[in-house]
Amino acid sequence: MHPIPANETERLSALHDLEVLDTAPDSPYDALCRTACALFHVPMATVTLVEADRQWFKARCGFTAGETAREGSFCTHTILSDEVLVVEDARVDPRFATSPLVTGDPHVRFYAGAPIILSPGIRVGTVCVQSDAPRTFSACERTQLADLATMVAAQLTLRRTEARLRDSEAHYRLLxxxxxxxxxxxxxxxxxxxxxxxxxxxxxxxxxxxxxxxxxxxxxxxxxxxxxxxxxxxxxxxxxxxxxxxxxxxxxxxxxxxxxxxxxxxxxxxxxxxxxxxxxxxxxxxxEAARRIRHMARHDALTDLANRTLFRERLTQRLAAIRAGAPGFAVLCLDLDRFKAVNDGLGHQAGDALLCRVAERLKGLVRDGDTVSRLGGDEFTILLAASDRAEDVRHFARRLVAAIREPIDLDGQPVIVGISVGIARAPRDGTEPDALYRNADLALHQAKAGGRNTFRFYEPGMHFTGPEVAQAAR
Known part of the structure; x- marks a missing residue:
């Protein structure tokens, strides 16, 4: 038997309230599936809505069927949590090894699905990618797939809002x-x-x-x-x-x-x-719905900081401004020390709360024109737009380390973490986005290897310390 979410009645009610089941193809969703196939280099992608006894594909790429039975489906398991579900090889996974989708056409071996979350706890379907060959799926790819699911949820909400608005307008026309x-x-x-x-x-x-x-x-x-x-x-x-x-x-x-x-x-x-x-x-x-979609596409869902997309846009803009004569700036890569101990010891909810508190402190340290971003996990960046002078950046880095070192209250539980910082300055340490970020990241690894609660400036000749060294310094 397939697993059934505890809030199945509420979930199905929200799904049918969208009034999107069994509707005609929609170009934005079809485009998203094509984009997902290209982005993750897979032959199949779907936007799937999960009903009581079936999963129906609002959009699909590489799939011939318009729907399949819910029994034995991957998406039924995906909607059980807010996390991305990854099955690297379905044939050796006891949950799916006998599924008709695995044993028969389309012979799914690899699956990754992100839940479409309309509101907390209400997951109506998935955005998923599949392949007939096993493969891995990185943390960055999981984040990208979750971002696509967030955009679908926002689009569905927008359509529902527009539908309700049309109904309201028709009602008033009668009155x-x-x-x-x-x-x-x-x-x-x-x-x-x-x-x-x-x-x-x-x-x-x-x-x-x-x-x-x-x-x-x-x-x-x-x-x-x-x-x-x-x-x-x-x-x-x-x-x-x-x-x-x-x-x-x-x-x-x-x-x-x-x-x-x-x-x-x-x-x-x-x-x-x-x-x-x-x-x-x-x-x-x-x-407002369109504004939320634009905001969600460029901001981290947990902390509301800029996400990787917006960080790169700002970084590219600042480098272009330098070429036009603007002053230099600095990029800081940040990684929390001892975050894993908090996350494992107090639970993921406490870990999320800690990340939000850290985000608030980071925002309190910067000025207008600076950009604080969360790239994922406990990784943050700061774009200091005003200066690339070593003494200015050093002063800021010291304030940053001191601020994060202060105890953080998590519902009465004081927690102390630290932060390691890697710094690269433009144009001194790079004039292209990838090079400048990479050099700041190299400096971060050196800071991790040098001990907690510290910072390092990038210097030519720095090399990657290796994951085992960086992990030991956390």
């Missing part, structure tokens, strides 16, 4: 005279001549309060230029329709994201533009 959108009729100078009752809901104004006003009076200053360009095309007769998205100020002073569709009105005899009719729609939920 209102015309629509839940705010309908506006304006003259050629954009003065509002008519505003529908939806103004109360979207902007907090009574419709009469907006008569005679102009949209630009309520638009966020950063959005005025693009708005004026769109309206100019309508007024000059160059376009018959315009769609803009901007922030409007509500009566209470807050900002709301709206999408406005403009259609010009014309004189029946001359054809001259006499103004426009606009439909103003609140898209705050959609904008």
């Amino acid at each position: 209102a005279d015309n629509t839940s959108d705010m309908i506006v009729r304006a003259d050629p100078e954009t003065r509002r001549l008519y505003v529908s009752p939806a103004a109360r809901m979207i902007l907090g104004y009574e419709p009469e309060e907006l008569i005679g006003s102009r949209p630009v009076d309520h638009i966020h200053p950063d959005d005025v230029a693009s708005f004026n360009r769109a309206l100019a095309g309508l007024g000059e007769g160059r376009t018959d329709r315009a769609v803009t998205r901007q922030r409007y100020r509500r009566k209470d002073g807050s900002w709301v994201w709206v999408e406005v569709t403009f259609n010009p009105t014309r004189d029946a005899l001359t054809g001259q533009v006499t103004g426009y009719v606009a439909a103003v729609r609140d898209v705050s939920e959609r904008e």
Whole structure:
């Protein structure tokens, strides 16, 4: 029998609430599967949703079947935890050795799956990659696969939000005279001549309060230029329709994201533009969901620090700025000392809490313009943007070591850890992202080999100390 999650009823309810089962192919999910195959060099990838008795593929690459039985499936085991499940050789794994997916087509030998987590404890499916040959799967690859699953979860949530928004809009259209959108009729100078009752809901104004006003009076200053360009095309007769998205100020002073569709009105005899009719729609939920997707793609889910992707972007930008004449900067690779002892002794939950406390301390040490990143596990980086002077960086490194050495309270349990730091300076120690990071990492290994709670600057001729030396220094 396949394992059944304790919260199966709640999980299935959330899955069906998405209203995505048995829907038509969706290009973003198909593209993600193709990307996964290319990224991990495997022939098969799926976005799988796990029902009570089957697993259905929302998207697939290299698979011919659209669904399979849940019994004996890899994905059923994947949704039991928040971790990536890796099966390096299914034929020797007693959980899957007799599975039809292993013994028959497509003859799966290797499997790696990351759960699609809608909310804590609610895992509706997986993003998984498979091969008909056994292989290993590195920690970095596990993180990348988990990132893909996070993006799918965000996309599913966005689709559900949009679906609910559409349902809400349809409901209000039935209740209102015309629509839940705010309908506006304006003259050629954009003065509002008519505003529908939806103004109360979207902007907090009574419709009469907006008569005679102009949209630009309520638009966020950063959005005025693009708005004026769109309206100019309508007024000059160059376009018959315009769609803009901007922030409007509500009566209470807050900002709301709206999408406005403009259609010009014309004189029946001359054809001259006499103004426009606009439909103003609140898209705050959609904008917030899109913002969360963008944020999640570049930030660590546990600590909310920059992730590897954002760190590399910032590093590349800073190196490009140096080539344009900007001052140098420093890259610090950080690794916690004795983290494994805390994680093993107090449990993973305490380990996660410790990482979050460390992240808070790191953020408290840096300035605007610096970047603190978590690359995975207990590995962090800091991009010090202001200076590459040895004395400045040395002073910061000492403060950093001292700050992390202070006891950390984990629910009444004082914990003391340390940190080892490797430092590379640009352009002195490298002008390319990979070279500069590699040199900082080499210096980190030297700091580990030299003892805990210390830092080392990169020097030409440094070499990798070896995993056994670095591990012994933890």
